[in-house]
Amino acid sequence: MTPPHAQQPTQPAGRPGLSQFRSSYAFLRGFVRNPAQVGSIAPSSRQLEQRLVRSARLREARTVVELGPGTGGTTAAFLRAMPPNAQLLAVELDSEFHRRLQASIVDPRFELALGSAERLDEFLSARWLPPPDAIISGIPFSTMPPEVSRRVAAAVARVLQPGGRFVAYQVRGHVSRFMTPHLGLPHRSWEVINLPPVRVFTWIKPGR
Numbered sequence: 519m520t521p522p523h524a525q526q527p528t529q530p531a532g533r534p535g536l537s538q539f540r541s542s543y544a545f546l547r548g549f550v551r552n553p554a555q556v557g558s559i560a561p562s563s564r565q566l567e568q569r570l571v572r573s574a575r576l577r578e579a580r581t582v583v584e585l586g587p588g589t590g591g592t593t594a595a596f597l598r599a600m601p602p603n604a605q606l607l608a609v610e611l612d613s614e615f616h617r618r619l620q621a622s623i624v625d626p627r628f629e630l631a632l633g634s635a636e637r638l639d640e641f642l643s644a645r646w647l648p649p650p651d652a653i654i655s656g657i658p659f660s661t662m663p664p665e666v667s668r669r670v671a672a673a674v675a676r677v678l679q680p681g682g683r684f685v686a687y688q689v690r691g692h693v694s695r696f697m698t699p700h701l702g703l704p705h706r707s708w709e710v711i712n713l714p715p716v717r718v719f720t721w722i723k724p725g726r
C-alpha cells in the first residue's frame with residue numbers, strides 16, 4: 519500500500535529545469551539581500567543533499583530539525599529520505615525564503631518556523647515535538663555574530679536526544695569551535711561536488 523505522504527508532492531509539479539532555475543535565482547537574490555546571513559551564492563548540490571541524508575541517518579529518524587532551509591532543495595531531499603511516520607521542523611530566519619517554503623512544500627510531515635535557530639526550544643515545544651534524533655544545519659556559523667552562534671550551539675546541544683546526530687555543512691570550520699565544548703570532537707568529511715566545496719561535520723550527542 520502507498521503510504522499517505524507518498525501521494526503528496528513535496529514541491530509543486532512543473533518543468534524540473536525551470537523550477538531549479540527559479541530556486542537558484544531566488545537563492546541568489548537572498549544572498550544579495552543578506553550575504554552574511556545566507557552565506558552562500560547557490561543552493562546545495564544533489565551530492566551534498568545525499569551526504570547529509572546519510573550522515574544524519576535520516577532513513578531511520580523520527581524527529582528531524584533543519585536549520586536554514588533556504589529555498590527548500592535540502593528540505594525536499596530530507597523529506598524524500600525520511601520514513602512515513604517521521605516529522606521535520608524547518609527553522610528559517612529570512613521571511614522571503616519562509617514565504618516561498620510555505621507555498622511550495624506540501625507534506626503532512628513538514629512544519630515550518632520563522633525566526634532564529636536560537637529559539638529552537640520554543641519552536642519544538644510550541645508544536646509538542648519530542649527531542650529530535652537529527653538536526654541538520656546550513657546556517658553560516660562563520661559570518662553570524664559570535665553571540666548568535668554561541669546561542670544556537672547551546673540550543674542544539676540542549677534539545678538533541680542522547681545518541682542523536684548534529685550535522686553541519688559549512689565552507690569554513692568555525693562551527694567546530696562553537697559546538698565542540700558541548701558535544702566533543704566531530705567526524706569531518708568534505709563534499710567537493712558543491713558550489714563552493716563544503717566541510718561536513720557530524721556530532722553524536724553522548725549519553726546513550
Ligand SMILES: C[S@@+](CC[C@H](N)C(=O)[O-])C[C@H]1O[C@@H](n2cnc3c(N)ncnc32)[C@H](O)[C@@H]1O
Pocket residue numbers: 555556557558560561562585586587588589590591592593609610611612615633634635636656657658662666
Ligand atoms: C547556506 S544557506 C542554506 C540553504 C539550504 N539549506 C541549502 O543548502 O541550499 C543558509 C540558510 O540559513 C538561514 N539562516 C541564517 N541564520 C539563521 C538563523 N539564525 N536561524 C535560522 N536560519 C538562519 C539563511 O537565511 C539561509 O536560508
